[in-house]
Amino acid sequence: GKLIEDDCIVLYPYPSMGHLISMVELGKRFLDLSTDDVGGCFTVVVIVAEAPFVLPYVDVYIKTVTESHPSIVFRRLPPHPSLTADNYYPPTVRTIEMGFEFMRASNPLLRLSLQSISLLARVRGLFVDFFGAAAMDVADELGIPPYTFMTSAAAQLAFFLYFPTMHNNTGDSFKDLERSTLLEFPGLPPLQAADIPQGLEDRNKKAYGQFLEMSKRIARAAGFVVNTFDSLEPRALTALENGACLPDGAPTPPPPCYAIGPLVAPDKGDRGARYCLKWLDSQPRRSVVLLSFGSMGVFSTEQLREIATGLERSGHRFLWVLRSNDNNAADLDALLPEGFMDRTRGRGLVWKSWTEQAAVLNRDSVGAFVTHCGWNSVLESICAGVPMVAWPLYAEQRMIRVLVEEEMKLGVAVEFDEKGKVSAAELEKRVREVMDCSEEGKGMRERAETMKAHAAAAFGEGGPSHTALLHLAKKLKQGCLRENTSRTE
Numbered sequence: 001g002k003l004i005e006d007d008c009i010v011l012y013p014y015p016s017m018g019h020l021i022s023m024v025e026l027g028k029r030f031l032d033l034s035t036d037d038v039g040g041c042f043t044v045v046v047i048v049a050e051a052p053f054v055l056p057y058v059d060v061y062i063k064t065v066t067e068s069h070p071s072i073v074f075r076r077l078p079p080h081p082s083l084t085a086d087n088y089y090p091p092t093v094r095t096i097e098m099g100f101e102f103m104r105a106s107n108p109l110l111r112l113s114l115q116s117i118s119l120l121a122r123v124r125g126l127f128v129d130f131f132g133a134a135a136m137d138v139a140d141e142l143g144i145p146p147y148t149f150m151t152s153a154a155a156q157l158a159f160f161l162y163f164p165t166m167h168n169n170t171g172d173s174f175k176d177l178e179r180s181t182l183l184e185f186p187g188l189p190p191l192q193a194a195d196i197p198q199g200l201e202d203r204n205k206k207a208y209g210q211f212l213e214m215s216k217r218i219a220r221a222a223g224f225v226v227n228t229f230d231s232l233e234p235r236a237l238t239a240l241e242n243g244a245c246l247p248d249g250a251p252t253p254p255p256p257c258y259a260i261g262p263l264v265a266p267d268k269g270d271r272g273a274r275y276c277l278k279w280l281d282s283q284p285r286r287s288v289v290l291l292s293f294g295s296m297g298v299f300s301t302e303q304l305r306e307i308a309t310g311l312e313r314s315g316h317r318f319l320w321v322l323r324s325n326d327n328n329a330a331d332l333d334a335l336l337p338e339g340f341m342d343r344t345r346g347r348g349l350v351w352k353s354w355t356e357q358a359a360v361l362n363r364d365s366v367g368a369f370v371t372h373c374g375w376n377s378v379l380e381s382i383c384a385g386v387p388m389v390a391w392p393l394y395a396e397q398r399m400i401r402v403l404v405e406e407e408m409k410l411g412v413a414v415e416f417d418e419k420g421k422v423s424a425a426e427l428e429k430r431v432r433e434v435m436d437c438s439e440e441g442k443g444m445r446e447r448a449e450t451m452k453a454h455a456a457a458a459f460g461e462g463g464p465s466h467t468a469l470l471h472l473a474k475k476l477k478q479g480c481l482r483e484n485t486s487r488t489e
């Protein structure tokens, strides 16, 4: 259908919601740039590989964006026949492995797609996230500058870049270290061994090797584009800019780093969530705790009951986004403690489908956000000025928890018991810490307000993220490749 012409940028996200949403927001930013500032415009194509497992909401999301932003062109690659379906969420190490695998297996189809786009337009850059790092080879072959787009924190990018060095410095697996062993990564606060991203625990596992290979590959990107902003992650951004996290032998100067965030989905208030928003608007200012665990967070029945009891005992109002999935039966009410729904009627709402989380967070009545620490969720909370209760579940969320609690001081974290569960009493305590007007709670709220203002300023006219995007756009227009992008490994 649509015409692709002139200068074009191609986005190639891993097709889960967290990766897709921020990549699409990046595309919208490119489309919104002023032609005068950049010297022309770009067309934006998003190529979406087909995962061999179900990634929830993706089809609906793409349809919605196609309707609201017809100038963004989606090209969907056919499924790869040799990979078979697997149950995906919550993500396990095995599904991380499959994630890397199917993205790599999609390279030939990606190449064909890029070649056909190149017949119509000059492709000025291919933007891949870390799962798609192997696609950078295709870009190199076709003479397209490959950029690494970081869907997570700048600190996570610094972590990946330093990971090969860490690997070379020791023969141990992270899992063999004492959980509290402190690890020093340039650009990060000290990390406990227990807080490293999922999939890196064991150096004999496939996922570990895939992360290692990816980490080396992205160090040779034409540039790093990160969904963050200067005042949110100064320490990590400095390490990226001065190359402190890069491995020995990496190109000098380091690939340029563009902090262009926060990229969050707009607060539209869609039809599906309208009841939710109406309900929130009928509650007092800052009185409601929001609980939402990303696109893939799931809990055991036992854990659900603890959450319910904790919420009930906290005495606070709440909006709990709780979707059913294959792991627990469709009838969620039956899983919750008896009488819970009745006893909390009026002050609590259990919402059983997708909400527009960014819109919900921006309601005045929301006072705290219990989050799984997906980076998009954290950014959305920051943009809305809402302090957090961090409850990391999978991927790199334990590391993000460290940033939120210890570096940004915008939240408190739940503690897990020896079985990895969070008790009702623990949740109650953390919710109270943020919601009650204690000194600590007040301090957190003030910092959240300040960071909200910084976030808004970052992409305002003349703001650091806006300026970085303009630089990037101009560089793309010039079409310059790094001198040292030849494959030298």
Ligand code: UDP
Residues within 6 Å of the ligand: 016, 017, 018, 019, 021, 265, 292, 293, 294, 295, 296, 321, 353, 354, 355, 356, 357, 358, 373, 374, 375, 376, 377, 378, 380
């Ligand atoms: N999200 C949403 N409604 C939901 C659950 C999630 O809008 O009910 C959005 C959320 O706002 C965020 C994205 O889905 O933009 C999830 O990304 P995140 O990085 O927070 O977590 P992931 O799902 O990738 O673990």
